[in-house]
Amino acid sequence: MQNIGSGSLPLFSFVLRRILQMIPTVVFILVVTFVLVRLLPGDPASAMLGDRAIDADVERINASLGLDKPIPVQFLYFVKNVFTGDLGTSIALKLPVTTIIMQRLPVTLMLTLMAALLALILAVPLAFLAALKREQTADAVIRGTFQVGLSMPVFYVGILMLTVFGATLKWFPVGGYGDTFADRLYHLFLPALTLAFSFSAVLMRNLRSSIIGVINAEYVDFARAKGLRPRIIMTRHVLRNALISTVTLFGLQIGTLFGGAVITETVFAVPGAGRLMIDSIYGRDYPVLQGLTIALAVLVSLTFLATDIFQAWLDPRVAR
């Protein structure tokens, strides 16, 4: 604990270092995405016009999109535009990519955030309970339930949730996305819970074993011997140290949550970035695909950064 104050300067330079490291990562992702989408067979005009397109229409539309130019030239235009904040116009939706991303990405962010919160709310107390009642009935029940959560496919859990809590009990709407903020939180609860179900299983298992490891550590015995109250021991010494590896896992899993959101958004009819990503891959909507990849890359990098900072706060040795 005493290290935190003296660790603020290393923490600052650590954060700065990590931010600078993000830049090449994002640039690398930019180049890879740009090249990879163009290596996919099929072009936007063919994908957009479908089977009926005649050659003249395909050529005319590809030319109007600037896709008849060599790839390096297209890339230069793209980089120039990105630096001026212009991510281009969607080929399929005929809207600026930034507008579309600003509409769709916050939905996925809200969904992911809710899922992460729900996962934490589920995982932390239950991990404690399971660890403290190790090898007892409560532990077996908790681990068993989460094992089921981990092994069931997301879309199946989704349909199950919709059937039970939506169509049958009518506690929640059967998919969709509301008009007001409160309505949207209400609509997003079930999809978030679906995502949280498998996510919390991973966190719970990890946290449980960490807690078990920490509880038996000598410094915990020492704290007990000092006569500290059990609550203080649990929160300050056990939880804090047990959380270190869970925080890393949490950060890494956020990327996976984005992936899971693709399926959840389809099942629950949530108009998020996951569905947009799939549509733009199938439709070869290069500008949307590129813009969204950049946005997600930045977001995931920021999540990793936040994870690292939190971890450095928990364990100042990390920042050194």
Next chain:
Amino acid sequence: MKKIAKAALAAVLLVGTSLSAVAVERGGVMTYGRYADSLFLDPVLNDANVDIWILSNLYDTLLLPTDDGKGVQAGLATEWKVSDDGMSVNLTLRDGIQFSDGSPITPADVAWSLKRAANKDNGIWNFLVSSIDDVTTEGDKTVVLKLKHPDPAILAALTVFNTAILPQKVFEAAAGATDADKAKVFAEHPVSSGPFVLQSWDRGSTMKLVRNEHYWGKGEDGKPLPYLDGVTFEVLPDDATRILKLNSGEIDGAEFIPYSRVEELKSAGNLNMELFPSTRVQYVTMNARPQIKGKDNPLSNPKVRQAMNYAVNKDAIIAIVTHGVGKPLTSYMSSATPMHTGDKPLYAYDIEKAKSLMKEAGFEKGFDTSILVLAGNQDEIGIATALQQMWAELGIKLELQQVDNATRTQQYRDGVFTMREAAWTDDIADPNEITSYFVYSPTIDALHTGWKNEEADKLFDASQKEIDATKRAAQYARIQEIYNAEGPIVPLYETPYPVALSKKVHGFLQIPLGNNFFGRAWLDK
């Protein structure tokens, strides 16, 4: 007694009719679950059914399709006359028609809209009105289409979405340098000529339409159409979710019900499971070129194609994939397409005949071949797996190549595919569109197969200018005869549009071309 009975029946029918007229209820918003969202609400520059099938609610055309999708009836125009030489069409606009902003729909708007639709640089649908040479106006009610040649399909073309009437001034005042740029701006807040107006559009989620207070249509109660205050489209891509939402009463209708759920929903007490007649046909396309990527192609032999056709048990595929909802094709075009001929299923299953044809063709032991299947599409995978087993009887080893749509389209357009599955829906109530793609080689090499038949090509050319309906029907009968006998496809089945509606929905219509009409829909209170 018979007379009395007839009179009583007539009285009952009359009362019934008048009761139904009285029974129409106004107001309310109908919520409809769609499998995918629209992309771009411009009638001329759109490319997809997700737009086409709802555009008619926003924009009216001069003529409207009849409910069976085969004929035309008055729309924004009340009278129409094709000249005797077939070189021009005179149309008279309806009195007092207005756009949703209250401005009058003028002959100038009509002329501009039609010229825009026929412009070769605009979109991919201009071929449907390629016969239009010029559009002129006479007075404040008359529009004259001058044609390059007689066009027997011109009236049908005037019902098609791309000939919808837009307000010229509002469109041209939209920001942007080109037509495409202006269309993007206009389509965000379109001024309507149809029964509804776009109120809001939360992309990927909800599109809200409200009634156009200036619409010309009159309801059964003599008051203006539409009956509904609005229509809300909810995008629900997952089939199971769409049905759950309908069952729980959160939406009033849902499109594209999977065939496997049709029987179940037919017996649901709160729903009407509608199977609207459609022009949708499902088939397998066979590359008929002598060589593909330098390798000899057995499918170039018409006898091989016929053998493979006879070896396919279409009834079994219909039962497996469509759960009995589909029916076998009697021509390459659907039975809902005008001038369709044929009253018995093509290539009824006959394995012995198939084997003898293979022997005649010199492929007694079969060959190895492949088919492109849309990855993850259960219907396509089901069909391909069935074909694999059925053709194994002829010694044909079929490899399933699962690819995404863009990849498949690329191979298709390059003519390097061997076989692929495909579906088709007409956009116009005329056989010319499907025939130009399936049969007529100059369009896209007969579905990019390289198949060509001189007689069929000549007949099609002639039919495009033939204004004698009987002669044209005879031309189409012959084209169908040729293609059905040796064409490069395995015709599988035709299917209706499966739409499930709450029992409180009345008057909703999906015509065989796919267009969803909410203009006469109403809800029980």
